[in-house]
Amino acid sequence: MPQTKFILQENDIPTHWYNIVADMPNPPAPVLGPDGKPIGPEALAPIFPMSLIMQEVSGERWIPIPEPVREAYRLYRPSPLFRAHRLEAALGTPAKIYYKYEGISPAGSHKVNTSIPQAYYNKEAGIKRIATETGAGQWGSSMALAGHMFGLEVRVYMVKVSYEQKPFRRSMMHTWGAEVFASPSMETQSGRAALAADPNNPGSLGLAISEAVEDAAHRADTNYALGSVLNHVLLHQTVIGLEAKKQFELAGDYPDMIFAPCGGGSNFGGAAFPFFADKACGRDVRLVAVEPSSCPTLTRGKYAYDFGDTAKLTPMLKMFTLGHDFMPPGIHAGGLRYHGASALVSQLYHEKLIEAVAVPQIATFQAGVTFARAEGIIPAPESNHAIAACIDEALRCKASGEPKTLFFNLSGHGHFDMAAYDKYFSGQLEDFAYPEDALQESLANLPKVEA
């Protein structure tokens, strides 16, 4: 009987994270301060511990994972790699499909892979409290869990539309002892300003980031934590791809194409970057970032310096961006709604070393239901993006007869997203291509910086 799962033991949890910077053909573009000049590590010190800042700027290929972090990873790692025999049969494709299932973490997604080390390093630095934001809720619940594990207080600014639509993500954060506020909130200057301008402001990830950064900057005992975008976050997520490589060895196989959801970029970076190293060794593996048509950062954004948040409190990163005051449409059900993409992912895409594709919303849910009916697991809406692109490729293989090996990152389960599935079943979901004029308007507000 062919194997369904490729299972590692606890001592197979990676001992080092993989830093793609060491293998990029060009060094990362510098991070700029408000004056348009490159900033040094110390500029980030008010909101991050120095250990994470050093990871942010490191060029070392391998960064050791501290033992207390590996110890905490043991609660759910290694995660299984599945061969999707039933999905292949349902599609009638000659392609072999594999997926890594990160939904086994207690918070239900891959985000815990970085919330744990972020909590650890902050605790080591003597920090008592973390302020962070969350959109769909995966990151906030992951930070709540990790904060509790390492004895940190956690405050989460949750994008208001999610706060109202996903009460059970809130309950989850409460269970792990975190405080949760709807953003924009009255707790910060940025929040109060947004509410003054529009009391019905539904919130955005960029605005929630402003609130959390402001909170952290104003309290000495408090740091900020971000769930994606930054280099150290992508670094931590490489445990996904590193484990997957071991599991492909067990399977005696290797992917021709890798698909991962792409919002801020850590989901994609975590799954795909460890395979990027193999490209240099002559492996022909295609890495595909999959994003929503309603928030098409890579496929329709501009590669330019921009702020990470609405209130322009963060430094400027060179990245594909839709503009820092981009407001995702309310009809968009899942996460992946950040206006920018990781600088590393953006640079690789700009240099045509990776690929990107945008998928409309209804197609992603269609793919998710096809997957759930074949493989059992109900995927998170974010993960459905990767599934949709992978199924498309599997069907192309069916037409061409090519037995490609496809791999996608099933980054989380959809247990807290059933309301979105209900909307899909009842025909209430809409597709939405972000309007060109709105995009141009938002891009016109990019900071004026010499490239």
Next chain:
Amino acid sequence: MPQTKFILQENDIPTHWYNIVADMPNPPAPVLGPDGKPIGPEALAPIFPMSLIMQEVSGERWIPIPEPVREAYRLYRPSPLFRAHRLEAALGTPAKIYYKYEGISPAGSHKVNTSIPQAYYNKEAGIKRIATETGAGQWGSSMALAGHMFGLEVRVYMVKVSYEQKPFRRSMMHTWGAEVFASPSMETQSGRAALAADPNNPGSLGLAISEAVEDAAHRADTNYALGSVLNHVLLHQTVIGLEAKKQFELAGDYPDMIFAPCGGGSNFGGAAFPFFADKACGRDVRLVAVEPSSCPTLTRGKYAYDFGDTAKLTPMLKMFTLGHDFMPPGIHAGGLRYHGASALVSQLYHEKLIEAVAVPQIATFQAGVTFARAEGIIPAPESNHAIAACIDEALRCKASGEPKTLFFNLSGHGHFDMAAYDKYFSGQLEDFAYPEDALQESLANLPKVEA
């Protein structure tokens, strides 16, 4: 670093289920028909396939698991056994605590262990459609998933109070293609009669069973499936305990006490029965069934013949029962609200070969939150019962200094039960000891049968 998880490979999935009947000191009490006389296997044929009926009455110690069932189990089995290092530290107990985590199944609980073989055997018997009931929703979603895997239509009668309080369990069943009706419904005679008597009838598991049995009995292409209570259901669940025994070998340890939630009894039977066999070989392992104080079947019920459902459509089983028209209090948040307990569990309890304890609701949630904060996973309210009893014992060990080895079945996650956690946090949950007069009234309606 001490191991946290004891992980098996797919070829460690058991090849046989364990049938406790072979090791019981006395044969099971006969099942009685409406005339009070023992019935033969053929009496069950209108609603069950003969293969399952033969398992129901088998005295063989080992029943082979068909390969297509093992193949389907591979989607999520073997499940991990965890050593709860963090919970032990949080409690400051010298006891060693282990738990088996069945929430890794796609439907989120152990119930899939029996829905898969039930779907398989019905499909083999040429059945096209399954009618079943669900209370809290774990069983209905498990049957929906397994039905879809084997190409069967599934209709679920869902206790109305749960149907309204747990819309996302419904969405889950829809995702796997099942039909779901609130019970009492207008779809059956039993449902219409209940609604005629009281249009606001909140439903009960006994009544939903009546509806599903009636549906199955009236259609030749349809069979009935039950998620607990019956011998063949407990048989299928023994994969939990059988895997756990292998995992304790890996851990070089063996439990002194085993705790499992007990409603119908399959959760308890599945985890504990395989260890019962060892008692005959001189192992001193205590098996503790944990039930809610608001539905105290074993600890306050009567050991007597009773019907399995409200409308008295089922045969009579000798079991601990609160009476077939027992209506659990609406304030009870979790499952485990069936009026009776498995005949096998009841007989073992009556013969003092196993133990039982009832736990009040608030204490179960308190235990669940303690667990979630230490081990990450948010448990199902049912599982919280076992956790509460296990933590109580661990604290007794703390007082006495005994380093006992404790094991409990973490039968499911609480992702669809966060509303109950919200109630707990906001102080809206109540404890409820079932009133003695209501109990006596319900017990007075037991059928008059010579024991």
